[in-house]
Amino acid sequence: MSADGRSLGIRLRERDLAAAPAALNLLESSAPADLQQARLLLDELSPQALGGEPAGHLIGLTGPPGAGKSTLLSALARELRERERTVAILAVDPSSRRSGGSLLGDRARIEHDPADRGLLIRSTAAGQRLGGIAAPTRAAALALAACFDVVIVETVGVGQAETDVADLADTVAVVVQPGSGDALQFIKAGIMEVPDVLVVTKSDLGQVAMKARRDLSAALRSLGASETEVVAVSSLPPAQGVAELLAALERHRARIDVTARRAAGRREAALRSFTLEHGEAALRALGGRRAASARLEAAEDELDERQLVGLLEEQLS
Amino acid sequence: MDSPASPRREKPDRPWMMRTYAGHSTAKASNELYRRNLEKGQTGLSVAFDLPTQTGYDAGDELARGEVGKVGVPIAHRGDMEALMAGIPLAEMNTSMTINATAAWLLALYIVAAESEGVEESVLQGTTQNDIIKEFLARGTYAFPPGPSMRLIADMIAYTVEHVPKWNPINICSYHLQEAGATPVQEIAYSMSNAIAVLDAARERVPSEVMAKVFGRISFFVNAGVRFVEEHAKLRAMGILWEQLGRERYGVSDPSLLRLRYGVQVNSLGLTEAQPENNVQRIVLEMLAVTLGRNARARAIQLPAWNEALGLPRPWDQQWSLRIQQVMAYETDLLEYDDIFEGSKVMDGLVAELLDGARAEMAVVAEHGGAVEAVPYMKAALVDSHRERLRAIESGEQVVVGMNRFTETEESPLTADAEGGILVVDPAVEQQQIENIAAWRAERDEQAVRRALDELATVARGDAGETNLMVPTIAAARAGATTGEWAATLRDVFGSYRAPTGVGEASAAVADADLDELRGEVEALIDVLGRRPKILIGKPGLDGHSNGAEQIAVRARDAGMDVVYEGIRLTPAQIAASALQEGVHVVGLSILSGSHRALIPDVVERLRAEGVQAPVIVGGIIPEQDVAELRAAGVAAVYTPKDFDITGIMRDIVRLVAESAGQGAPAPSGAA
Numbered sequence: 001m002s003a004d005g006r007s008l009g010i011r012l013r014e015r016d017l018a019a020a021p022a023a024l025n026l027l028e029s030s031a032p033a034d035l036q037q038a039r040l041l042l043d044e045l046s047p048q049a050l051g052g053e054p055a056g057h058l059i060g061l062t063g064p065p066g067a068g069k070s071t072l073l074s075a076l077a078r079e080l081r082e083r084e085r086t087v088a089i090l091a092v093d094p095s096s097r098r099s100g101g102s103l104l105g106d107r108a109r110i111e112h113d114p115a116d117r118g119l120l121i122r123s124t125a126a127g128q129r130l131g132g133i134a135a136p137t138r139a140a141a142l143a144l145a146a147c148f149d150v151v152i153v154e155t156v157g158v159g160q161a162e163t164d165v166a167d168l169a170d171t172v173a174v175v176v177q178p179g180s181g182d183a184l185q186f187i188k189a190g191i192m193e194v195p196d197v198l199v200v201t202k203s204d205l206g207q208v209a210m211k212a213r214r215d216l217s218a219a220l221r222s223l224g225a226s227e228t229e230v231v232a233v234s235s236l237p238p239a240q241g242v243a244e245l246l247a248a249l250e251r252h253r254a255r256i257d258v259t260a261r262r263a264a265g266r267r268e269a270a271l272r273s274f275t276l277e278h279g280e281a282a283l284r285a286l287g288g289r290r291a292a293s294a295r296l297e298a299a300e301d302e303l304d305e306r307q308l309v310g311l312l313e314e315q316l317s
Numbered sequence: 318m319d320s321p322a323s324p325r326r327e328k329p330d331r332p333w334m335m336r337t338y339a340g341h342s343t344a345k346a347s348n349e350l351y352r353r354n355l356e357k358g359q360t361g362l363s364v365a366f367d368l369p370t371q372t373g374y375d376a377g378d379e380l381a382r383g384e385v386g387k388v389g390v391p392i393a394h395r396g397d398m399e400a401l402m403a404g405i406p407l408a409e410m411n412t413s414m415t416i417n418a419t420a421a422w423l424l425a426l427y428i429v430a431a432e433s434e435g436v437e438e439s440v441l442q443g444t445t446q447n448d449i450i451k452e453f454l455a456r457g458t459y460a461f462p463p464g465p466s467m468r469l470i471a472d473m474i475a476y477t478v479e480h481v482p483k484w485n486p487i488n489i490c491s492y493h494l495q496e497a498g499a500t501p502v503q504e505i506a507y508s509m510s511n512a513i514a515v516l517d518a519a520r521e522r523v524p525s526e527v528m529a530k531v532f533g534r535i536s537f538f539v540n541a542g543v544r545f546v547e548e549h550a551k552l553r554a555m556g557i558l559w560e561q562l563g564r565e566r567y568g569v570s571d572p573s574l575l576r577l578r579y580g581v582q583v584n585s586l587g588l589t590e591a592q593p594e595n596n597v598q599r600i601v602l603e604m605l606a607v608t609l610g611r612n613a614r615a616r617a618i619q620l621p622a623w624n625e626a627l628g629l630p631r632p633w634d635q636q637w638s639l640r641i642q643q644v645m646a647y648e649t650d651l652l653e654y655d656d657i658f659e660g661s662k663v664m665d666g667l668v669a670e671l672l673d674g675a676r677a678e679m680a681v682v683a684e685h686g687g688a689v690e691a692v693p694y695m696k697a698a699l700v701d702s703h704r705e706r707l708r709a710i711e712s713g714e715q716v717v718v719g720m721n722r723f724t725e726t727e728e729s730p731l732t733a734d735a736e737g738g739i740l741v742v743d744p745a746v747e748q749q750q751i752e753n754i755a756a757w758r759a760e761r762d763e764q765a766v767r768r769a770l771d772e773l774a775t776v777a778r779g780d781a782g783e784t785n786l787m788v789p790t791i792a793a794a795r796a797g798a799t800t801g802e803w804a805a806t807l808r809d810v811f812g813s814y815r816a817p818t819g820v821g822e823a824s825a826a827v828a829d830a831d832l833d834e835l836r837g838e839v840e841a842l843i844d845v846l847g848r849r850p851k852i853l854i855g856k857p858g859l860d861g862h863s864n865g866a867e868q869i870a871v872r873a874r875d876a877g878m879d880v881v882y883e884g885i886r887l888t889p890a891q892i893a894a895s896a897l898q899e900g901v902h903v904v905g906l907s908i909l910s911g912s913h914r915a916l917i918p919d920v921v922e923r924l925r926a927e928g929v930q931a932p933v934i935v936g937g938i939i940p941e942q943d944v945a946e947l948r949a950a951g952v953a954a955v956y957t958p959k960d961f962d963i964t965g966i967m968r969d970i971v972r973l974v975a976e977s978a979g980q981g982a983p984a985p986s987g988a989a
Contacts, residue, residue, distance in 0.1 A: 020898075021897050021898050021899075021900055022900075024900055025848075025900040028847075028848045028900070029846075029847030029848050030843075030847055030848065031844075031846070031847030034847045066693075093821070095879075096874060096875070098875075099832075099836055099874060099875050099876065099877045100836070100839075100840070100849065100877045101839075101849070101873065101874040101875065101876060101877040101878045101879060101880065102874060102879045102880065103820050103821050103870060103871070103874045103880050103882060104879060104880060104881045104882065105818055105820060105821040105882050107881055107882075107883055107895060107899070108815060108818055108882060108883050108884035109815055111813075111815075112891070112894075114888065114890040114891045114893070114894035114895075115890065120898050121895075121898055121899075122898055122899060122900070123879075123881050123899060124879075125849065125879045127849075236462065236464075236812060
């Protein structure tokens with residue numbers, strides 16, 4: 001028995017937060033009947049139906065394990081709730097290659113008041129997309145952005161996850177701890193994209209954190225990325241820097257063209273989904289990556305990821 | 318030619334201190350129990366506190382529900398402590414308290430209670446367990462983050478060394494590490510690393526000339542399993558490492574201060590629910606591990622009761638364990654000889670092997686930056702070891718008589734009574750304690766309490782220079798503050814904390830045909846559900862014994878499920894909200910502390926009220942006679958220590974989820 005996608009979509013559009021868990025169950029499902037209902041749900045939340053992009057601020061939070069992401073997330077959520085902004089957190093953890101199962105442990109680290117219905121935490125597994133974000137999660141994030149003021153997608157690590165989150169989020173924040181030169185090296189080597197905001201955690205460490213912050217700022221300037229703000233935070237009580245981080249995230253979003261960024265992200269994501277599903281050979285059959293990109297560029301901005309993949313698939317047959 | 322020296326000692330040794338870990342219901346009931354135990358020949362007290370007292374909540378707090386008076390005695394204020402110790406000569410008594418996060422507070426109450434009897438703090442003898450690192454690793458009754466917790470410990474050490482010189486301010490516990498699955502090498506290495514972290518923190522707080530005295534006051538609380546020969550070698554190895562540590566790292570030279578002093582509770586982990594009478598011989602053999610060799614003999618021993626895997630032991634059950642100690646001490650010839658292993662090649666070889674392993678593992682912990690920083694590493698390593706242990710039992714490689722071999726049995730007369738051979742705490746004690754606290758508050762000088770707590774907060778924030786936290790803590794105890802108020806004041810300043818769960822880092826399962834077959838069933842279930850089966854695992858209430866829940870979580874992942882592991886100390890409302898938000902297909906709850914009758918039906922009710930129809934399974938120490946009640950409340954299955962086949966439990970879960978999906982019940986959870 002499948003849930004009613006259309007009514008769930010309408011409820012989300014009307015910002016009925018209680019509809020979110022059921023909507024997520026539907027969007028994560030691959031059962032044929034559910035896929036159909038999920039389509040109906042997403043139709044209710046399309047830019048046409050909404051009269052624009054979903055309004056919520058999509059934030060990507062990523063960084064190496066142990067950098068303090070969950071604790072920071074906890075502090076960020078608290079700060080947002082104090083300002084009466086509704087928050088949805090999608091915490092993405094990797095799946096085991098061997099069993100396909102996953103251990104989703106972030107929920108245990110994020111403080112949450114069960115009576116507060118303005119904060120939703122959903123743990124999801126990355127699935128086969130190793131280290132990245134599964135397509136249903138991307139759809140879910142967009143759907144939640146129609147309903148919640150802020151949607152934060154948290155992922156572990158560098159690599160696929162970081163690329164995926166960059167395509168999804170309006171603002172990407174990378175979290176590093178002081179003393180770890182990795183992030184700096186990755187950025188310099190071009191392994192990692194320059195984030196929109198760089199967060200140095202554990203600023204209670206004092207000198208070390210301040211030095212890390214200075215080094216990162218200098219490195220970013222030398223790369224010409226002077227717009228990237230570097231914020232130092234401490235999640236230990238008394239928490240410090242969380243309000244500053246929030247301000248930096250909001251400044252970034254105010255600076256960008258959200259519609260254009262999301263449309264570009266969807267095209268990138270569609271191209272990768274297509275390649276993942278049909279292989280490099282299929283991409284070559286379309287005339288290569290550039291030709292496929294051009295095909296997507298020609299499509300309307302409003303199309304979602306699935307529709308874009310559909311366009312490429314049409315050309316295959 | 319000299320005649321060989323007599324193998325006999327001129328005079329037999331004095332026996333170790335004999336204790337029974339006891340306390341339940343109320344201060345008054347526990348006091349009666351202590352006095353009876355002392356009359357029976359027990360020579361020291363070992364106070365078991367209930368979980369609200371251990372974690373710093375008063376009866377009446379939402380988290381305390383179902384836990385008041387269960388696994389120990391509730392002590393909320395000075396008056397409770399006075400009632401607990403009434404008629405017991407505190408100047409002579411040696412009192413051990415299993416108390417950690419709130420140790421400073423309970424010691425303060427003990428000092429103030431003694432004061433009211435005219436006994437000065439300088440003569441008090443005893444031990445506060447006070448080992449917070451193992452709480453993060455294994456036992457779960459922490460209250461504050463690591464940094465402030467270590468400061469509290471260091472302050473207690475600095476205070477007692479000066480003012481309560483016969484007190485052992487901390488008992489470094491390897492005990493709970495073994496319960497969490499530690500191998501002997503891990504047990505030695507992690508407890509020694511832990512001791513280093515504590516001593517290093519203390520070094521910052523005391524003048525250097527008293528450091529040797531501080532070293533001499535650190536004692537250990539160890540475990541002894543049924544492999545008693547190796548277990549004895551473990552204690553000899555710990556003695557060698559401890560002495561080396563004292564000499565090399567802390568510059569101690571006085572031999573009397575360099576001796577490893579330890580108390581023991583022998584292993585509860587290996588005690589079985591199946592054929593529980595066999596636990597008696599296990600306990601006896603485990604006791605040999607800590608008494609046989611004079612050079613590594615325990616200073617104090619408490620034995621578990623034969624029925625601990627069934628529920629709470631009764632006074633008679635505990636008496637049986639005390640009598641085991643007395644037979645060993647007074648009937649056998651054990652205490653008449655020098656060390657019987659000296660010169661044994663086997664023993665020396667075992668000790669050398671353990672020393673090598675422990676030193677290597679200590680180096681790994683040091684590389685992580687010491688025990689505090691290495692908590693996530695150690696936790697993950699313990700979860701892995703525990704998994705290996707359970708695998709060996711499941712496969713039959715490790716024999717547990719009566720459980721995975723020789724399981725044919727006659728009906729046991731020991732469990733035949735209506736209560737199933739355990740102690741059942743009257744649920745009314747919770748309400749009594751709530752009223753007791755209300756009456757206490759009505760009587761006390763409210764302004765004095767406020768002032769004392771404000772001063773505590775000031776010192777905690779560091780606004781009062783280097784003032785030792787024990788000073789305002791004792792003042793607050795004297796003024797009449799409650800356990801919950803003391804802890805809440807510090808939580809406000811220090812913040813709360815959730816320890817790492819260790820499950821995320823647990824390595825993937827080894828190849829296993831049973832598990833492969835199960836994965837096939839899980840894959841098939843994905844087609845039915847539309848997504849991978851998702852399970853929520855959590856522990857309602859204050860019980861911090863998460864080893865079992867962690868193993869279920871890891872195995873569920875290895876079976877191919879998506880596992881939301883929520884950890885410990887959850888309210889029923891939190892579990893229900895999580896199940897809804899996460900869209901899980903099944904909920905697994907674990908309770909070992911006896912609060913299942915109050916908490917589990919509440920969780921089920923709240924889940925259904927949220928529209929979550931997912932089946933609920935329960936694991937833990939659940940007495941047979943409570944199972945029907947839980948089933949009637951809507952629990953789909955109950956698992957107890959006799960259900961050691963975890964892969965079998967996983968198979969049940971898959972079947973449950975399939976059934977619940979097939980019934981055309983509303984989509985698993987949260988569906989509109």
